[in-house]
Amino acid sequence: MEWNVWALGGIVVLGVATCTLALWGSRTARTTSDFLVARRWVGSERNAAAISGEYLSAASFLGIAGLVLKDGVDALWYPIGFTAGYLALMLFVAAPLRRSGAYTLPDFAEARLNSSRLRRVATVLVVVLGWLYLVPQLQAAGVTLATVTGMGYSGGVVVVAVIVFLGVLGGGVRAVTLVQAFQYWVKLFAITVPAFALCVVFLGDDALYRNGLTEPAPPVxxxxxxxxxxxxxxxxxxxxxxxxxxxxxxxxxxxxxxxxxxxxxxxxxxxxxxxxxxxxxVPVVADAEPSNASWARPEHGGASGLLETYSLIMATFLGTMGLPHVLVRFYTNPSGYHARRTTLFVLGMLGVFYLFPTIFGMLSRLYTPRLLVTGHTDAAVLLLPGAMLHNWVGGLLGAITAAGAFAAFLSTSFGLVMSVTGVLSSDVLPGQVRDFRVTVAVASVVPTLLALVLVERDISETVGLAFAMAASTFFPLLVLGIWWRGLTAAGAVSGLLTGSALVLSTLAPGLLLGDSTSWWAVLLRQPAVVTVPVAFLVTVLVSRATRGQVPADVSRVMLRMHAPDRLGFIRDRAVERFGQTGGADRRGRHRR
Amino acid sequence: MSASKDTGERAPRRKRVVLADRRGTREVPRTIMELEEQNSVGEAMVTHLMKAQLRGSLVLAGVTVAVFLALPLLFWSLPDFARATVFGIHLPWLILGVLPFPFMGLIGYLSVRWAERHEREFLHMVER
Structure with a gap:
């Protein structure tokens, strides 16, 4: 591939803006608590933009359009699931979790069940989950930079890893909040403006191709x-x-x-x-829809296709609440009330964004069918503007989408490295700033090495696996922990271990079986529909069996999680652990 | 980790409560003390609140899940419906690509309204 000066320019501009913001935001970061919880000064709207910015990963920005190009209308369940995950979070978790005062998932587990063993298991799982989710981000970075610059896959991975490392090291969450909020707007701009422009081009185009998407023939x-x-x-x-x-x-x-x-x-x-x-x-890669008519029609894959759809819905609906980088951000809300408001804003912001990748996917079926031959459908968003417009406008739009894609892996990687670091530094090492910086290195180096070693698959599908893992482990812990007094530490540990073991055991055979459509292959590829209920049941049954071990202070914890903010039962565990963070949060907490 | 373990083992019986957002400190309402002390009245109130909140969330989640689980089944069992077009756009693309987002926004809005109403009722009960 030749150098794409436009796209490279867009990426450089974005990189410089991100670094500037990160440095500017880190001027006031002083104490450990600043790094970890951003002093809880962040308003609902900006926090929501930051959550959305962090959440809209490469899977959303590149992956959905690629899957729509390849699989057609059934791929639309990905954006629905990615959004509905926040709905589930809001309905069952957001406000009580914030009031519990926990600042990470392991901390929640310990606050609720008083077990340091559970805390260790949860810590390991958070780190595994964070790395599992980081790898596809870095892989996407490698693919993007390879597509637009020709610098090679591993070069792209390393460049993004270094930027993330420096950014997190420079300022912690506080800077990252600012950067994330900025990146949401970058991504929204980078997907809407080219989408509108390309729609105009499409409508003004030769009518020859206009009806092509519904005919029972392959693309041309x-x-x-x-x-x-x-x-x-x-x-x-x-x-x-x-x-x-x-x-x-x-x-x-x-x-x-x-x-x-x-x-x-x-x-x-x-x-x-x-x-x-x-x-x-156009001949297509074996797992893509060969004919436009079958591409445009939902659920023609028979019962196993239906099963795959349901399994995907389950993983994404219930997995979002278990993603570590999502939960750590809720701690920056000042109260349960604000946590709920923030989630509502997030629902709106994601909903607006997810209207647009579909447009890219549909148009690329007409204009960049060669991606169906190479199988690199994830590059559709990057290549479509240049394929539709051969002048400087196409170049500029391509630069904008490249910058947006770059923002997508930067922000998600920032968030993931931050949360893995947060867990590592507060659970593995004592919470000192110096240790924190060592941990950043550990948190970002390991997935970088993994990304350099592993071969790329469809981004959205790899991310789907991370969702299945999150849903099978932390969903039972969170929902039962918040709503059921009978949960015990033994039950929670067995649930976590069962869920993670089941999902991890599907990894290797799932890759071997590839794209077969048999029931077993579908379940191995997207196991959530089995693993989530099993993990949930194991958690409940073991808790029942160890009924005597229900913690003595369960009523107090329940009261703290569910009592309205005004009563002031909220108690910040990070503050107890790391000391006061300043004047802003001195109101509304009871002291002993 | 030591903090919560300590409180679990030797919980102080009485605490000073500093209330949030209450202009001019009045006498602390007796019910809040009851909540803190976890006697049967306080516990019953919290359980009641939790049940109300959980019921609301389950109803809204049930509606959402029913709609989203019904759609693939509908497309699968009614191929004509899956082929229908509205204003030249395929109906499934419209139903899956656009409509879920305002729908989820609406459910989210309702859930905030319901949850806050339950909390207001609880506060009313406590501060009676």
Whole structure:
């Protein structure tokens, strides 16, 4: 790929703005508590923008459009689930969790159940979950920088990792709150403006392609196109096509020269170049929808397709509340009331954003079908502006989407590194600022190495796994911990261990089985529909069996979590742990 | 971690309560003391509040889940419905791509209203 000066310019501008804001915001960060909880000065609107900014990851900005391009209308369950997760958070968790005064998930577990063993298990899980979610972000960064600069995958991973490391080291949450809020607006701008512009281009375009999306035929190359296969793929041909192959295979169908390819599935190895004449039907990677009509129709995959949809809905609905970078941000709300208000704002902000990736996905089916051949559908948002407009406007719009994508992995990685660091520094090392900075290094280096080693899959699907993990571990702990007096530490530990073991055990066979549509393959790919109920049941049953171990102070904890803010039972555990944070929070807390 | 363990083992019987947002400190209402001391009256009140809150949340979650679980089933069982178009846009794209977001916003708004109403009722009961 050639250097894309426009996109690189957009990324540089964004990087400079982010660093400036982070430095400016860190001027006043002094104490440990500043780093960890941002002094709880943050207003609901800005906090909501920060939460949304942190939450809209590469999966949202790039992944959804890529999946829509590939899988069609069924991919829309991803944005629905990503938003509905906040609804579940708001209905069952937000206000009581804030009032519990816990500043991380392990801290909540200990505050509720008085068990340091539970705290250790939760700590390990938070770190695993954070890393699991960080890896796809860094991978997406590598893919994006490779697409727009040609600097190579690992270069992109390292650049983003270094920026995140410096940003978190510089200022902790306080700076990050400012940066995150800024990045929400960057992302919204970067997706809406190009989406509107490209819609205008599309409506003014030749009517030839306008109806193409509903016909029972594959997408079509509107002009002669050369496609270079970067990683080995299986190509499905549904309409026979003439193609000129260079650097092809030694045997089989795709050998060098002009080839007439009949319907079927053919392997294409990395490095193969395929030249399609104008108007030829597009062969697609084996797991994509080959025909536009099936692409536009929901739920034609039969019962196992239905099962996959339900499993995805379950993972995303219930997983959001267990993501560590989401919960730590709720602590920056001054009260339970504000936590609820903030979540409502977040619902609105996410809803507005998620209208737009779909538009990119639909348009890219018409204008960048070559991504269906290479399988790199995650690059759709980055490449669509240039494919639709060949002048400087296309370049500028491409620069804007590249900057938005960059903002997406920066902000999510910031949040994840922060929360992993928060957990590590308060649970593994004593809470001193110096230790905190060492921990930042640990928290960001490990996933960077993982991202450099692992091969990239579809971003949204990898992230879906992190959601399944969060839903199968922390969802039972949080919901039962907040609403059920009978929960015991033994029950919570068994639930956490069962859920995480089940999800992790699906990892390896799920990758081996690949894209098969049998029941087992679906369950291994997206296990939440089984693992979440099992973990929940185990938690309840073990708690019942160890009924005698219900903590003695359960009533006091319940009172603190559910009593309205005005009664002043809220108690900040970080303040007790790390000392006072300043005058602002001196009101409304009872002392002993 | 030591802080909460300590309180679990030797909980102080009486505490000074500094109330939030109460202009001019009056005498602390007796019910709040009851809440703090966790006698049967206080505990019953908190349980009542929790039940009310949980019921509200479960109703709203139930509505949301019912709608979202019904949609794939509907598309699956009624292929004609899945193929319908409105103003040239495929109905499923409209139903899945646009409508869920205002719908979830509405549910969220209702949940805030209900939760705050339950808390007001609780406060009314406490400060009677």
């Amino acid at each position: 190359f509107e002009r002669a196109t050369t496609v270079r296969i970067e990683t080995a793929v299986e190509l499905r041909v549904t309409d026979p096509v003439w193609v000129r192959v260079t650097n092809g295979a030694d045997h089989g169908v795709l050998q060098d020269g002009a080839v007439y390819v009949r319907p079927g599935v053919y392997p294409a190895h990395a490095g193969t170049e395929l030249r399609f004449p104008a108007g030829s039907p």
